[in-house]
Amino acid sequence: MQTPTLFALLLLLVLVAYGTGFSRAIAAARSRGGVRSLASLPTYYGVHTALWCGLPALIILGFWLVFDDAIIRALVLGGIADKPDSISGQNLLYAQIQNLAAGNLIGDTSPQIRAAADHLLSLRERGQWMQTAITLILAAGLAAYTLLRISPDMRAREKVEKVLRVILLVCASAAIFTTVGILMSVLFESLRFFQSVPVTEFLFGLHWSPQMALRSDQVGSSGAFGAVPLFTGTLMVSAIAMFVAVPVGLMSAIYLAEYAGKKVRAFAKPLIEILAGVPTVVYGFFAALTVAPFVREVAQSVGLEASSESALAAGLVMGVMIIPFVSSLSDDVINAVPQSLRDGALGLGSTKSETVRKVVIPAALPGIVGGVLLAVSRAIGETMIVVMAAGLAANLTANPLESVTTVTVQIVTLLVGDQEFDSPKTLAAFALGLMLFISTLILNFIALHVVKKYREQYD
Amino acid sequence: MTDLTQTQVRERIAARLASRHRKEKIFRGFGIASIAFGVLAVLVLFTDIISKGSSAFVQTDIQLQVTYDPATLGIETVDEESLAWANFDAVIRSALRERFPDVTSRRDKRELYSLVSNGAGFELRERLQENPDLLGKTETLWFNADDDVDTYVKSLSKSKDGFLGRTSEQKAQWILALRESGELEKRFNTTFFTNGDSREPEQAGIRAALVGSLFTLLVTLTLSFPIGVAAAIYLEEFAPKNRWTDLIEVNINNLAAVPSIVFGLLGLAIFINFFELPRSAPLVGGLVLTLMTLPTIIISSRASLKSVPPSIREAAMGMGASRMQVVLHHVLPLAMPGMLTGAIIGMAQALGETAPLLMIGMVAFIVDVPHGITDPSTVLPVQIFLWADSPERAFVERTSAAIMVLLAVLITMNTCAVWLRKKLERRW
Numbered sequence: 001m002q003t004p005t006l007f008a009l010l011l012l013l014v015l016v017a018y019g020t021g022f023s024r025a026i027a028a029a030r031s032r033g034g035v036r037s038l039a040s041l042p043t044y045y046g047v048h049t050a051l052w053c054g055l056p057a058l059i060i061l062g063f064w065l066v067f068d069d070a071i072i073r074a075l076v077l078g079g080i081a082d083k084p085d086s087i088s089g090q091n092l093l094y095a096q097i098q099n100l101a102a103g104n105l106i107g108d109t110s111p112q113i114r115a116a117a118d119h120l121l122s123l124r125e126r127g128q129w130m131q132t133a134i135t136l137i138l139a140a141g142l143a144a145y146t147l148l149r150i151s152p153d154m155r156a157r158e159k160v161e162k163v164l165r166v167i168l169l170v171c172a173s174a175a176i177f178t179t180v181g182i183l184m185s186v187l188f189e190s191l192r193f194f195q196s197v198p199v200t201e202f203l204f205g206l207h208w209s210p211q212m213a214l215r216s217d218q219v220g221s222s223g224a225f226g227a228v229p230l231f232t233g234t235l236m237v238s239a240i241a242m243f244v245a246v247p248v249g250l251m252s253a254i255y256l257a258e259y260a261g262k263k264v265r266a267f268a269k270p271l272i273e274i275l276a277g278v279p280t281v282v283y284g285f286f287a288a289l290t291v292a293p294f295v296r297e298v299a300q301s302v303g304l305e306a307s308s309e310s311a312l313a314a315g316l317v318m319g320v321m322i323i324p325f326v327s328s329l330s331d332d333v334i335n336a337v338p339q340s341l342r343d344g345a346l347g348l349g350s351t352k353s354e355t356v357r358k359v360v361i362p363a364a365l366p367g368i369v370g371g372v373l374l375a376v377s378r379a380i381g382e383t384m385i386v387v388m389a390a391g392l393a394a395n396l397t398a399n400p401l402e403s404v405t406t407v408t409v410q411i412v413t414l415l416v417g418d419q420e421f422d423s424p425k426t427l428a429a430f431a432l433g434l435m436l437f438i439s440t441l442i443l444n445f446i447a448l449h450v451v452k453k454y455r456e457q458y459d
Numbered sequence: 460m461t462d463l464t465q466t467q468v469r470e471r472i473a474a475r476l477a478s479r480h481r482k483e484k485i486f487r488g489f490g491i492a493s494i495a496f497g498v499l500a501v502l503v504l505f506t507d508i509i510s511k512g513s514s515a516f517v518q519t520d521i522q523l524q525v526t527y528d529p530a531t532l533g534i535e536t537v538d539e540e541s542l543a544w545a546n547f548d549a550v551i552r553s554a555l556r557e558r559f560p561d562v563t564s565r566r567d568k569r570e571l572y573s574l575v576s577n578g579a580g581f582e583l584r585e586r587l588q589e590n591p592d593l594l595g596k597t598e599t600l601w602f603n604a605d606d607d608v609d610t611y612v613k614s615l616s617k618s619k620d621g622f623l624g625r626t627s628e629q630k631a632q633w634i635l636a637l638r639e640s641g642e643l644e645k646r647f648n649t650t651f652f653t654n655g656d657s658r659e660p661e662q663a664g665i666r667a668a669l670v671g672s673l674f675t676l677l678v679t680l681t682l683s684f685p686i687g688v689a690a691a692i693y694l695e696e697f698a699p700k701n702r703w704t705d706l707i708e709v710n711i712n713n714l715a716a717v718p719s720i721v722f723g724l725l726g727l728a729i730f731i732n733f734f735e736l737p738r739s740a741p742l743v744g745g746l747v748l749t750l751m752t753l754p755t756i757i758i759s760s761r762a763s764l765k766s767v768p769p770s771i772r773e774a775a776m777g778m779g780a781s782r783m784q785v786v787l788h789h790v791l792p793l794a795m796p797g798m799l800t801g802a803i804i805g806m807a808q809a810l811g812e813t814a815p816l817l818m819i820g821m822v823a824f825i826v827d828v829p830h831g832i833t834d835p836s837t838v839l840p841v842q843i844f845l846w847a848d849s850p851e852r853a854f855v856e857r858t859s860a861a862i863m864v865l866l867a868v869l870i871t872m873n874t875c876a877v878w879l880r881k882k883l884e885r886r887w
Contacts, residue, residue: 069735161783165697171689172698175710175757178750182721185728248493255490264494272497277873278504279811281840282862285847289855290507320500327497351479353486374716381718383814388847408720408814415727416817433724437717444716448709 003065006132010061010139014054017143021049021150029152040157048156051163053143057135064131072127076120080112186437189430196424197225202431204228208394208405210414210425225428227435229394233311233404237386238379240315240400241322245379246372248319249326256327257334258356276324284388287317292389299401306401309391315400318385322375329374333367333454334360366454373447377440383408407432508866512859518648518661519604519612521575521637523554526597527587537591545587547580551602558642559633570630576603578662603650604643606660606853608634612645613856651860655826656842660853663846665861667828671741671821671836672810678745678832679752679809684802686749687756688791691798694757695764696786715754722751723818731819738820739835747815752805759804763797764790796883803876807869813840839865 025045029038038045073094077083084090093113100117101124150156194202205226252272256265292313299306306312337360345355361368391403392413414429463471531549534541552572556562562571579602586600587593604612611626611634626634637643654664690711698704726747730736736743767790775785816822821837822845829836837845839861846858 066734157781161781164783165693168689168693168697171686172693172704172707174686174690174750174753175707175714178714178725178753179710181729181750182717182725185725186721189728248496251490251493252497255487255494259487259490260494268494268498271501272494274501275497275504277807277811277869279813279840279865279869281811281813281844281847282504282508282866285843285858285862286504286507288847289511320504323497323500351483353483354479356486377716377718381720383718383720384844387814388844408718411720411724412814412817415724416822430724430728433721437721440716440718440721441713444713448712448716 002128003131006061006135010054010057010135013136013139013143014050017053017139017147018046018050020046020143020147022046024147024150025152025156028150032152038152039155044156044160045150045154047160049143049146049150051160052146053139055163056142057139060138061131061135064134068127068131072120072123075123076116079119080116182437186430186434189427190434193424193427193431197428197431201225202227202428206396208410210410210428223424225424227407227432229396230405230407230410230432231435232396232398233390233394234380234406234408236311236398236400236404237315237318237390237406238376240312241318241379241382242372242376244316244319245322245326245375249323249375250330250368252323253327253330253334254356254360257331258352258360272327273324275320276328278321280321280382280384281388283317283321284384284386287313287385287389291317295401304401307391307403309389309403310401311390311404312400314386314390317389318379318382321382321385322378325378326371326375329371329451330364330368333364333371333451336367337363364454366450370447370449370451370454373443373450377443377447380443381408381436381440383412387412407436411436505866508859508862512856512861512863514613515651515856515860516648517613517645518650519609520601520644520646521604521608522599522601522642522644523551523558523575524597524599525550525554525583527583527593527595528553529595532594534594537587537594542584542588545584547583547587550583551575551579567629570627571633573605574608574630574633576605576661577659578603578657601644601646603661606851609661610853612638612643651857655828656824656837656845657826660849660851660857663854663857665839665842665864667825668837668839668842668861669864670828671825672838674741674829674832674836675744675748675816675838676806676810678741679748680802680806682745682749683752683756683805684798687753687802687805688760688798690753690757691760691764692786692791695761696790697782711754711757714750715758718814719751719812720814720818722747723815725750726815726819737833737835739823739825739837740833741829741836741838742832743819744816744821744838745832747819748809748812751812751815752809755805755808756798756801759801760794760798763794763801766797767793793885796879800876800880803872803879807872807876810838810872811840811865811869813844816841817844 022042022045025038025042026035029035035042076097077090077094080093083093097113097116097120100113101120202225205224206228207224207226208229209224252268256269260268288309292309295310295313295316296306296308341359341363342355345359346352350358386406386409390406390409392405392409393403394405394410395402397404411429411432414426414432527550529535531553532545532547533549534545552568555571555574556568559571562568582602583600603609607626608630611631634643650662651664653666654662655667657663694704694707698707726743730743730746731738736746771789771793772785775789776782780788816838821841823835823837824845825835825837827834843858843861843865846854846861849858
């Protein structure tokens with residue numbers, strides 16, 4: 001049976017289980033004087049039966065769907081006597097077998113592969129049968145067992161609630177699974193990368209050119225994986241962005257919090273926050289088509305050489321993107337500074353700006369620093385703007401008018417398209433991803449810690 | 460202090476006061492300038508996109524008299540097989556020759572044929588397929604002009620000479636002649652909304668990308684909303700204070716700030732390489748975006764659970780409800796509006812996301828409209844990214860127009876969220 005049909009059938013079974021549980025509970029209570037004598041409401045008996053009917057079957061089915069391809073593959077490949085040793089060779093062979101089984105392969109094939117394809121088909125069919133049978137028998141069996149145990153004294157509600165609580169806990173743990181998943185995926189591939197490229201070369205090498213040669217005597221045959229140009233490029237673009245975003249964001253937050261009247265605030269705040277909702281690909285387009293030519297023209301008019309894709313253009317636009325982020329975080333912390341501090345300073349005769357500069361900002365500083373750190377991590381991780389506007393050339397330069405490349409740009413360029421995952425070229429992307437994840441994680445951790453610690457002071 | 464007389468002090472204060480007030484003004488000026496910069500950035504961004512993109516909603520069309528001549532088509536009857544072989548381009552070509560009979564040289568003819576889009580033949584095929592009786596008959600139809608013609612015609616209205624681009628002087632004269640006689644018109648560009656991607660700008664549309672976005676968002680919403688709400692309920696209502704829940708807390712906050720491209724790496728390594736889910740499919744895109752938007756939804760759901768006053772819980776508890784009943788029957792319905800706004804904002808975030816989807820292969824060139832969550836497809840932001848890379852000038856306006864559509868959807872979603880919040884906000 002096809003999986004969607006199986007799911008539908010399972011759903012039907014669950015509904016039937018609910019209905020039967022419900023009516024059985026009422027029937028069981030009849031001899032004792034009606035529904036009143038039940039330990040829980042009849043609904044709970046229904047849900048209890050439905051849960052036992054559906055959950056275990058779903059879990060089994062989930063595992064099955066995840067692992068059956070791998071198991072079938074191992075069985076099929078295990079049945080072939082002289083299979084290639086390398087992983088890519090095995091992949092190729094298996095792809096051939098799969099294509100033949102799907103009827104896509106035209107041309108002559110060896111009898112061995114044909115036999116393997118038949119094996120694959122029969123295994124798949126048997127697997128599907130077993131899957132259907134096991135799921136349905138499990139569901140029906142457990143439902144029947146639970147139904148038999150229904151009695152007026154059974155505390156169905158408590159049992160249901162226990163299960164629900166576990167489900168809630170599992171959902172809450174999704175964040176942990178995600179983090180573990182990210183770590184595992186980037187870590188394993190990075191370790192494979194570091195087997196072929198030494199860590200020291202990656203971290204301290206000054207030359208980045210991730211081409212792998214097809215022949216050993218080719219020109220520029222050895223790929224170079226020194227990531228320093230990427231790190232400096234990332235830092236430069238982020239620095240330019242922060243140079244725009246921090247003063248503008250901070251000052252506008254101060255103005256909105258301390259000076260602006262209600263009307264200005266109601267108008268300007270949402271308008272600036274629109275910037276946060278614009279997708280990054282739009283900023284990228286804007287940077288590449290409007291800002292970059294503009295930057296180039298301005299630079300040329302003062303006699304400077306600028307490339308068409310420059311760190312400056314990407315950084316400026318990224319800065320604009322981050323303004324609302326900085327301003328809303330600063331706004332929060334500035335508003336959290338108690339009014340009594342301001343009143344005190346004003347009462348001593350300070351002007352408003354003196355109050356802000358000497359009292360409010362120092363009091364809010366840890367929170368602002370935390371917000372800025374979060375913004376930095378955002379700038380480091382931003383992809384689309386730099387992909388579209390900063391360029392691909394890994395220049396080790398301090399000139400913002402030149403084209404630079406960043407960690408995120410390289411991850412995208414290395415991984416977009418079809419490729420095998422056993423060359424250092426593609427694995428390098430995961431190593432870069434690991435660096436990105438670790439650095440932003442550290443920044444976020446510090447930032448969140450600072451913000452949290454500071455906020456508690458005035459609570 | 461004592462050696463200063465009162466007048467001296469007053470003088471000093473008066474002397475400094477002017478400078479202090481000047482500083483105050485400057486500080487204030489910086490504040491106003493910052494706000495102005497932000498507002499200006501919004502205005503520049505939007506006017507830039509709109510001025511570039513609004514022209515894409517019209518498209519230059521050319522009117523031709525086409526004859527479904529069996530000889531030219533090379534078919535005798537209308538059936539599937541012969542339609543597949545029929546030479547519809549020849550029909551268009553002969554129609555163009557008829558319109559401009561004085562064009563004779565080979566080079567000029569080729570130039571002439573390039574007036575009309577390459578897709579015109581397909582349009583004719585579809586027409587004949589739907590009305591087989593047309594065979595042998597003649598009718599007058601409008602066809603999309605080629606993108607170079609389109610660019611030229613559109614630039615004509617801005618300046619008198621117009622931007623020639625890849626249009627030759629002779630072609631320009633034909634265009635002007637057609638325009639003179641009313642056989643060339645700028646009409647509403649329906650192709651842009653009904654077609655999928657294409658290498659020809661005049662044939663390229665956003666329908667496939669829109670449907671792809673819709674499927675991806677559907678997967679994201681069905682997964683992230685229930686999981687996010689359940690997680691928020693657990694953390695806010697049931698979680699004991701222990702290591703595990705602390706770990707969850709820290710994790711959620713950190714995940715909210717992890718760069719989106721890292722989620723793309725996760726999707727590539729786990730969903731595609733390990734679980735071997737199909738590449739370029741809304742299913743995988745939706746899964747990745749689910750993991751990405753989950754923290755947003757959890758955080759906003761928790762905030763809205765927190766805003767339900769404890770008296771509600773106490774009252775329900777006092778009536779003998781269990782904890783679960785208190786939450787499911789009383790707290791959750793009251794917190795639902797806030798959770799919905801959070802979900803809309805999360806979905807808006809997911810809709811605009813590009814980088815992680817590049818990793819899982821949603822950058823493929825896809826013409827067909829996807830029919831399910833496992834069909835290869837692309838999404839609107841990725842379509843924008845792809846078009847932005849195209850060298851043809853005509854793609855610039857399509858890109859901007861696609862951006863306008865995307866921004867319109869996003870602004871609608873965000874306005875909905877704000878409106879919902881305003882409308883359903885409750886003061887306790």
